[in-house]
Amino acid sequence: MVICCMNLRRLITVFxxxxxxxxxxxxxxxxxxNRAILSAAETNLSGFAFTILNAEDTEDRLRxxxxxxxxxxxxxxxxxxxxxxxxxxxxxxxxxxxxxxxxIITWQLMKDFSYYRYxxxxxxxxxxxxxKLIPLYDGTDFTENPYDSVRxxxxxxxxxYYNIIQKEYNNKKxxxxxxxxxxxxxxxxxxxxxxxxxxxxxxxxxxxxFSYPNDIIKPKQPVSRFCLEFKKQANAKLNYDTKLNRIxxxxxxxxxxxxxxxxxxxxxxxxxxxKWEFGRWVYIPEYEAVEPD
Numbered sequence: 001m002v003i004c005c006m007n008l009r010r011l012i013t014v015f016x017x018x019x020x021x022x023x024x025x026x027x028x029x030x031x032x033x034n035r036a037i038l039s040a041a042e043t044n045l046s047g048f049a050f051t052i053l054n055a056e057d058t059e060d061r062l063r064x065x066x067x068x069x070x071x072x073x074x075x076x077x078x079x080x081x082x083x084x085x086x087x088x089x090x091x092x093x094x095x096x097x098x099x100x101x102x103x104i105i106t107w108q109l110m111k112d113f114s115y116y117r118y119x120x121x122x123x124x125x126x127x128x129x130x131x132k133l134i135p136l137y138d139g140t141d142f143t144e145n146p147y148d149s150v151r152x153x154x155x156x157x158x159x160x161y162y163n164i165i166q167k168e169y170n171n172k173k174x175x176x177x178x179x180x181x182x183x184x185x186x187x188x189x190x191x192x193x194x195x196x197x198x199x200x201x202x203x204x205x206x207x208x209x210f211s212y213p214n215d216i217i218k219p220k221q222p223v224s225r226f227c228l229e230f231k232k233q234a235n236a237k238l239n240y241d242t243k244l245n246r247i248x249x250x251x252x253x254x255x256x257x258x259x260x261x262x263x264x265x266x267x268x269x270x271x272x273x274x275k276w277e278f279g280r281w282v283y284i285p286e287y288e289a290v291e292p293d
Contacts, residue, residue: 029080029129038084041075046088049107053091058111065109069119073133080129097175098166101125104177106136106160114185118158122203134203147223151205157225159191165240165247169279172196176281178238178247183229186263190238192226192247192274192281210274212283216259217252226281228252229262236267248273251286
């Protein structure tokens, strides 16, 4: 009996070790030489990343962005780079899908205080550690209605993403991205963008995922993505409340009683929200929503 119990304990220990090793396979597959390559690349990249955001001269920012992009792609070619976090790149967003199927890397490039562009890429988690990288091309400049359609990586509506929410419906996975966009000199935008993948594994941004009543503040329905646009420096909140399982955002009002002018909108003091129901984000009125952390 004692021997059986000991064997059972050994089996349980071996099982948990196998699970632990499996969950960290990518980290274990990174050899010391590969980690050294990535660490050295990160040191170089951090300087360029700082310059992209902080250099006073536009030409310096553009040059740094070019160097950063090329060196980032080269670094990501290192086997199992998906599992390397690049933690020192504080001005570059790197967020992982909750199921670790991919990570999305995004950053901002400012030409001047009235013109911003966004850069990015999706890195897929491959079993053999090879690089599958999908570049994102900001198509915001080439549309008068950024809410209008499902988009691909070729005409993405750019943003710097700060959160990702994974949901499922009819056995299909959906990844809701929350993003920040400086927009122009007078207003800032925050985006809710639903990312999903077609049967070939190509990313699709947007779709009929939002249900809310039309008002003068929000984008007019139908929309393929949701946007909260407000006065520069107004700091309107939009984030996901994990306890309530809801997206919560600031209710806006115009300072000058001109709600059609987005640069006059500021937080009103209450909040609204969305909850995921049957494959859509369904509107929650302000009296039901709760302020996010």
